[in-house]
Amino acid sequence: MIYLDNAATMRVFDCAICAAENVMRNEYFNPNATYKSGVAAHEKIEAARRVIASAMGVFPDELVFTSCATEANNWVFNSGIKNKKGNIVISAGEHSSVYEPAMQLKSKGADVRIAPLRKDGTVDEKALYGIIDNNTALVSVIHVSNETGVINPIKSISENIKKLAPRALIHSDGVQGFLKTNDTVSSLGVDFYSASAHKIGAPKGIGLLFIKRELNIAPLIYGGGQERGLRSGTQNTPYIEAFASAVQEFSRLCESSNIQSIRNELCECFTAQGYRIIGNGNNSGYILCVCVPGVKAEILQNIAHDDGVIIGKGAACSGTKRGNRVLSAVGLDQKSIESCIRISFAVDTSKSDVNNAAKIIIQAAERIRSEHVG
Numbered sequence: 001m002i003y004l005d006n007a008a009t010m011r012v013f014d015c016a017i018c019a020a021e022n023v024m025r026n027e028y029f030n031p032n033a034t035y036k037s038g039v040a041a042h043e044k045i046e047a048a049r050r051v052i053a054s055a056m057g058v059f060p061d062e063l064v065f066t067s068c069a070t071e072a073n074n075w076v077f078n079s080g081i082k083n084k085k086g087n088i089v090i091s092a093g094e095h096s097s098v099y100e101p102a103m104q105l106k107s108k109g110a111d112v113r114i115a116p117l118r119k120d121g122t123v124d125e126k127a128l129y130g131i132i133d134n135n136t137a138l139v140s141v142i143h144v145s146n147e148t149g150v151i152n153p154i155k156s157i158s159e160n161i162k163k164l165a166p167r168a169l170i171h172s173d174g175v176q177g178f179l180k181t182n183d184t185v186s187s188l189g190v191d192f193y194s195a196s197a198h199k200i201g202a203p204k205g206i207g208l209l210f211i212k213r214e215l216n217i218a219p220l221i222y223g224g225g226q227e228r229g230l231r232s233g234t235q236n237t238p239y240i241e242a243f244a245s246a247v248q249e250f251s252r253l254c255e256s257s258n259i260q261s262i263r264n265e266l267c268e269c270f271t272a273q274g275y276r277i278i279g280n281g282n283n284s285g286y287i288l289c290v291c292v293p294g295v296k297a298e299i300l301q302n303i304a305h306d307d308g309v310i311i312g313k314g315a316a317c318s319g320t321k322r323g324n325r326v327l328s329a330v331g332l333d334q335k336s337i338e339s340c341i342r343i344s345f346a347v348d349t350s351k352s353d354v355n356n357a358a359k360i361i362i363q364a365a366e367r368i369r370s371e372h373v374g
């Protein structure tokens with residue numbers, strides 16, 4: 001089976017499995033216990049936090065572990081801006097874990113404004129700056145689109161927002177961006193950044209929120225005071241270890257990865273077939289959104305699966321309807337959206353696998369078309 005739905009989730013690295021297993025079998029102590037083994041477990045969490053912080057270019061005490069990025073994103077919109085008054089601005093390209101909390105606030109009377117996307121998939125910066133004002137409390141713009149792989153220029157966007165609205169907090173959903181672009185989090189100039197471990201080779205169920213040092217954010221969960229009192233609950237030590245281990249492995253593999261050129265070649269191959277690449281601008285090498293004219297993505301996905309290739313269509317963690325929200329914001333009509341597949345790579349996806357997958361996808365699409373015509 002050739003697995004090309006890595007933006008949905010990635011295979012867990014062996015080293016991450018070993019790291020989690022070791023904690024579960026041998027170092028299972030409560031990291032908040034005061035005896036030596038508990039203290040050692042706590043120190044392992046802090047060492048893991050240092051590894052991840054270093055990969056992000058931030059201070060370890062700026063990272064809070066959460067159960068997933070959805071939790072981290074919700075935190076920003078709820079207790080994250082609890083005491084701040086003013087309007088909230090998001091882009092139309094946000095994942096549902098940002099869009100829905102924003103809509104929840106809107107339903108309770110908040111002034112939520114949405115910046116449109118350009119045809120290339122990036123946020124329309126002119127329109128974005130047009131709806132930001134002195135009274136803006138929070139701006140959230142996704143780093144790398146989970147639908148199209150397009151990279152938003154968060155660094156310059158943050159700089160411009162700070163000029164227009166010096167009091168506004170800036171959040172970026174970094175789930176598809178963390179370790180997958182050349183930017184470090186510190187270089188982006190944001191106040192919040194969320195990441196998820198299962199997109200980089202660690203298990204599902206662990207994520208984090210970067211919170212800039214000087215910010216005084218309200219806790220997400222009250223209780224025993226873990227995570228500096230910000231997110232109570234006994235820490236998920238096996239998965240935190242696995243997260244750090246995956247960060248190290250992903251970073252190591254990145255050094256020899258040629259994923260961007262594999263993606264570019266696949267683009268050329270599909271373009272030659274008359275397929276349309278969606279959001280082809282400044283893209284992450286990890287995600288390719290393609291419209292296969294005259295073919296329903298769902299059917300193509302199923303046939304490709306039977307032929308040994310797993311691909312995505314829209315956002316895996318949302319219904320098709322919500323996945324369409326972003327693609328329609330890019331300007332696609334319903335028929336084109338229904339023909340969009342999402343191919344996404346792991347850091348170690350091989351060129352030969354991608355070439356074979358391309359042949360299978362093209363043949364499957366031809367079969368679907370001929371069956372429909374015939």
Ligand code: PLP
Nearest residue numbers: 068069070095097146175196207
């Ligand atoms: N944000 C983006 C851009 C995503 O792609 C995803 C998952 O697909 C999430 C947030 C949610 O991450 P998690 O599964 O850790 O909740």
